[in-house]
Amino acid sequence: MLDQIRSLPHQAGIYQYLDEKGRILYIGKAKNLSKRVKSYFNLTPTLSPKMTLSLRIQKMLSETVGLHYIIVENEHDALILENSLIKQLKPKYNILLRDDKTYPYxxxxxxxKYPRFELTRKIIKGKGVRYFGPFSVGARDILDSLYELLKLVQKKSCLKGKKGCLFYQMEQCLAPCEFPIPRETYLPMVTQGIEWIQNKRRLIKQLETKMEFYSESLRFEEALVLRDRIERISKSELTSQIDMASNENYDVFAIALNETRACILRLFIREGKVASSTHDFLPLSLSFSLDEAYERTLIGFYGNEIPPIIAPILTAHPFESREWVRDHLTTLFGKKASIEIPQRGGKKELIDLALTNAYELLRTQQPSNESLLYTLQELFKLDTLPRRIEIFDNSHFGGTAPVGAMVVYDNGHFDKKGYRTFHLQSHDEYGQMSEMLRRRIEGFADNPPPDLWVLDGGETLRILAVDLLNSHGVHLDVIAISKEKIDAKAHRAKGSARDILHTDDDTLRLEGTDKRLQFVQMLRDEAHRSAITFHKKSKLKLDQHSKLLSTHGISQAKIHKLLEYYGTFEAIAKSDFETLQELIGAKDAKNIQNCYQEEISK
Incomplete structure (x- = not known):
């Protein structure tokens, strides 16, 4: 490794530190690979970490036995490649943030002539376009409220008609499609809508008045809908007495720390007022670095698309790669990006506001099952506290309609938006799990890996998962849970089932009353429920298609042959005549095409 370090090129690129098992410990970027990597080590008399480095870096280098590097054209490419590889490979000493979603405006x-409010995540062409946001939550609720409280043109298509529709009859639209409504009469409603977006307290007051009316009229379901809407709109609001005395925009980023967690808070100032805020928590561990946390936060937030509103960026702390990130955002925005660390004045007040709220979130929002997760980490000897867990199960009926399901448990609750289902080709459990896990690994670039995988199966499937991850250079904790057998039957009774837990070092049989076992059983049961539900839907669809082809004279044997070849009925429906003819003959090929043509024409 010493000779490799001495011969590193003086070019931009990324470097990877590897442990004795060849697993990636850390991925970094450099304008000059030779200078950057050498800055970590004393090269004489023997290779050793520099004592001036942080304890985190010294610990990482003490585990490092290998080095890989990739040369790129420039610093910008190095930053992009580093970010992409960290998301895909989840190195032990890098920070992985999952907040890559785009926020709506x-x-x-x-x-x-008659302006309407709409949602967007992209830039809309037009000189008269005004944007409001971004909104972490409540954007759709605000939009729905505007159309319920103001007699705006409700749908874009409404103006194409020539007669007032149901919205006019419900007194929710002035019907300019039918009546000569002057623009001057219409625009004050748009102005009112803008005012409510910019001052959500006034919008909420209007909604509360309407909710009370519904309640007094005994229209309780409608009142509950408004109550929930008010709650969601309120979540995006962070009240402030700060008056910028200007109409400036700022994107503010602040990271606060306590003994166990970091809170990343984003604050969006629009036209001198707080428009919205959003936050995430990040566990403190050996991998944590404030410098890298800011870098990952900014790169993740802005992504690869130009935001509708480009605002100067304020951060609460300086960070090492600020110039790298600024140059990257300059390239992305097509104009010079600004990243400031204000020390005084109104901008510093914004930083103080963001930090104050970040510390308050750390104090008040404690994970409900944090202690349980720590006991799981200790029991299973996990490298990472398992805050985000993906659980896999597959289902089929006699080899028919094989499917898989992945459910996600994240910070104390099941994340339904993260659930995934898979149509599978394999007919055995091993092949099905292999197919499902491969597809999940291929998606790590867009949806980063979690802290832990849990498989419904035994040690064989756990080893399969570990081998697949290692073959892709990903180090991820994996456990499996197999059902206890009583009289050759699976036993699932909660509180008494002693299911078997398979870990990297051991096979565990915990008491049925053990909270740790019950937690893993809960995860497994949710994955099983999801897989069974998806299988039932797939089997019903399969039976409907099969019956359809049978009524057109296609035998079950030939249907099975087609499914073996094409995989799905959708693929059969789109297939060409020549291939169908080779598989089942000209007559049946013609019948199949006629069958699906009839369905389309219905």
Missing amino acids: LYVDMEE
Whole structure:
């Protein structure tokens, strides 16, 4: 390794530190690979970490036995490649943030004769377009509220008609499609809508008045809908007495720490007022670095698309790669990006506001099952506290309609938006799990790996998962749970089932009353429920398609042959005549095409 370090090129690139098992410990970037990597080590008299480095870096280097590097054209490419590889490979000493989602904006095009409010995540062409946001939550609720409280043109298509529709009859629209409504009469409603977006307290007051009316009229279901909507709109609001005395925009990023966690808070200032805020928590561990946390936060938030509103960026702390990130965002935005660390004045007040709220979130929002997760980490000897867990199970009926399901448990609850289902080709449990896990690994670039995988199966499937991950250079904790057998039957009774837990070092049989076992059983049962539900839907669809082909004279044997070849009925429906003819003959091929043509024409 010493000779390799001495011969590193003086070019931009990324470097990877590897442990004795060849697993990636850390991925870093460099304008000059030779200078950067050498800055970590004393090269004489023997290779050793520099004592001036942080304890985190010294610990990482003490585990390092190998080095890989990739040369790129420039610093910008190095930053992009580093970010992509960290998301895919989840190195032990890098920070992985999952907040890569884009936040919606509300916009209105004032050049239209009758402007309407709409949602967008991208830039809309037009000189008269005004944007509001971004909104972490409540954007759809705000939009729905505007159309319920104001007599705006409800749908884009409404203006194409020539007669007032149901919205006019419900007194929710002035019907400019039928009546000569002057633009001057219409625009004050748009102005009112803008005011409510910018001052959500006034919008909430209007909604509360309407909710009370529904309640007094005994329309309780409608009142409950408004109550929930008010709650979601309120979540995006962070009240502040700060008056910027200007109409400036800022994106503010602050990271606060306590003994166990970090809170990353994003604060969006629009036209001198707090528009919305959002936050995430990050566990403190050996991998944590404030410098890297800011870098990952900014790169993850802005992604690879130009935001509708490009605002100067304020951060609460300086960070090492600020110039790298600024240059990357300059390239992305097509204009010079600004990243400041204000020390005084109104901008510093914004930083203080963000930090104050971040510390308050750390104090008040404690994970409900944090202690249980720590006991799981200790029991299973996990490298990472398992805050985010993906659980896999597959289902089929006699080899028919094989499917798989992945459910996600994240910070104390099941994350339904993270669930995934898979149509599978394999007919045995091993092949099905292999197919499902391969597809999940291929998606790590867009949806980063979790802290832990849990498989419904035995040691063989656990080893399969570990081998697949290692073959892709990903180090991820994996456990499996297999059902206890009583009289050759699976026993699932909660509180008494002693299911077997398979870990990297051991096979565990915990008491049925053990909270740790019951937690893993709960995860397994949710994955099983999801897989069974998806299988039932798939089997019903399969039976419907099979019956359809049978009524057109296609035998079950030939249907099975087609499914073996094409995989799905959708693929059969789209297949060409020549291939069908080779598989089942010209007559049946013609019948199949006629069958699906009839379905399309219905």
